[in-house]
Amino acid sequence: MGRKRESAARPSVPVAGGLAELAPDPDRPRGYTLLVDGTPQSHVDLDDPTHLEFEYVRRMAAAIDLHAPAGQPLRVLHLGGGALTLPRYVAATRRGSTQRVVEVDERLVELVRRELPWRPDPRLRVRVADARQVVVGSRDGDYDLVVADVFAGARTPAHLTSVEFVTEVARVLRPAGAYLVNLADGQPLRYARGQVATVRAVLPAACLAADAAVLRGRRYGNLVLVAGRVEPPVPELIRRVAGDWFPGRVLHGADLDRFTGGAPVVRDATARQSPPPPAGTFTVTG
Numbered sequence: 001m002g003r004k005r006e007s008a009a010r011p012s013v014p015v016a017g018g019l020a021e022l023a024p025d026p027d028r029p030r031g032y033t034l035l036v037d038g039t040p041q042s043h044v045d046l047d048d049p050t051h052l053e054f055e056y057v058r059r060m061a062a063a064i065d066l067h068a069p070a071g072q073p074l075r076v077l078h079l080g081g082g083a084l085t086l087p088r089y090v091a092a093t094r095r096g097s098t099q100r101v102v103e104v105d106e107r108l109v110e111l112v113r114r115e116l117p118w119r120p121d122p123r124l125r126v127r128v129a130d131a132r133q134v135v136v137g138s139r140d141g142d143y144d145l146v147v148a149d150v151f152a153g154a155r156t157p158a159h160l161t162s163v164e165f166v167t168e169v170a171r172v173l174r175p176a177g178a179y180l181v182n183l184a185d186g187q188p189l190r191y192a193r194g195q196v197a198t199v200r201a202v203l204p205a206a207c208l209a210a211d212a213a214v215l216r217g218r219r220y221g222n223l224v225l226v227a228g229r230v231e232p233p234v235p236e237l238i239r240r241v242a243g244d245w246f247p248g249r250v251l252h253g254a255d256l257d258r259f260t261g262g263a264p265v266v267r268d269a270t271a272r273q274s275p276p277p278p279a280g281t282f283t284v285t286g
Contacts, residue, residue: 011115015108017153022115025053032116034083036108039154039277042083044116049088055246056222059209060147060180061089062240063226066233067145067178073097077143077172079131079160080150083112091121101126102134104152132159138172146173149182156184156274161195164268166202170229178228179203184274186220191274193263196225196256201265203227207234207252208259209241215249215259220277 012021018037025031030046031053043053052058064086068074073096078087081103090097103109106128118124127134131150146169150160159165169179179199185192200206206227214221226232234252241248251259264270 011111013107013111015111016105017108017151020108020111022111032083034112034116036151037153039151041151042085044083044085044088046116049092049119052085052089054085054222055211055244055248056182056224057085058244059224059241059248060086060149060182062237063178063180063209063224063232064090064145064147065093066236066240068094071095074144075142075174076100076145076147077135077138078102079135079146079148081109081112081126082149083116084118084126086147086149087124088118091119091124096123098123099125100134102129102131104128104130132165132168135165135168135172140171141174141177142172144174144177145180146177147180151184152273154184154277158271158273159268161198161266161274162268162271163198163201163265166199170202173203173228176228176230178226178232181225181227183223183225184221184277185223186214186275186278187217189215189217189259190263191272192223193260194266197260197263198266199225199227200256200260203229205229205231206256207232207237207250208256209237209248209250211246211248215251 010021010023012019021035023033028045033040034042045051052061073094075098078101081101087099087101109128150156183192183195208223208225210223211221213219238250241250
């Protein structure tokens with residue numbers, strides 16, 4: 001266990017979603033957690049971009065690892081920048097990948113660029129813009145992966161939850177491409193069920209990875225949806241998720257049908273932002 005650092009003022013700045021702060025990780029000399037209004041958004045280790053602190057991020061990384069042979073460069077569109085945890089991971093594990101990162105909050109990008117600079121890479125570009133506008137303006141079949149981890153504070157904006165939006169995402173994916181989405185929800189999981197139904201209406205080959213307690217609605221948490229036109233590598237993903245520090249489950253096929261439970265497809269006219277976390281869900285020290 002690393003030595004705890006002396007307490008000091010956290011770098012912080014007001015952003016669109018509230019107050020963004022960088023909390024030092026007491027166990028990693030150059031590790032930091034990005035919080036927005038107290039909600040953890042990202043964790044990065046500047047010395048080791050392959051260290052992934054949050055279990056849902058490790059599940060997304062596992063899906064990325066399994067998408068193509070190890071080390072093969074990919075074209076990736078990241079919707080939601082945060083502290084660029086996954087872009088840094090892809091740059092380290094798949095050198096030569098072309099990555100575009102979209103973050104709507106310019107002040108957040110400036111904070112991360114100043115305090116948590118990423119390693120120079122001409123193929124990794126960060127753009128301040130709205131995620132949906134960037135997707136709509138992208139070329140057909142331009143990306144191997146679209147990774148969505150978008151939160152305004154602790155909630156995903158409504159305009160990124162509809163079938164119209166997912167249709168645009170599908171358009172910019174290559175035929176064997178995959179859409180990875182971080183969903184945050186709790187009992188009764190109405191939002192997550194609706195998102196699974198919505199994404200599968202366009203990209204039907206899908207699976208869902210999460211903690212068993214979250215899947216049963218026993219607590220609020222993250223669910224990672226992997227979807228495309230071709231079946232995801234479910235057996236390998238099951239092994240990776242089950243072998244994690246915090247083991248989880250992967251639903252697919254009939255199990256995913258049961259989870260969805262006939263939830264209606266979300267359209268622009270009915271879209272709502274994701275539910276907020278219950279009070280006291282997150283506690284970060286540092």
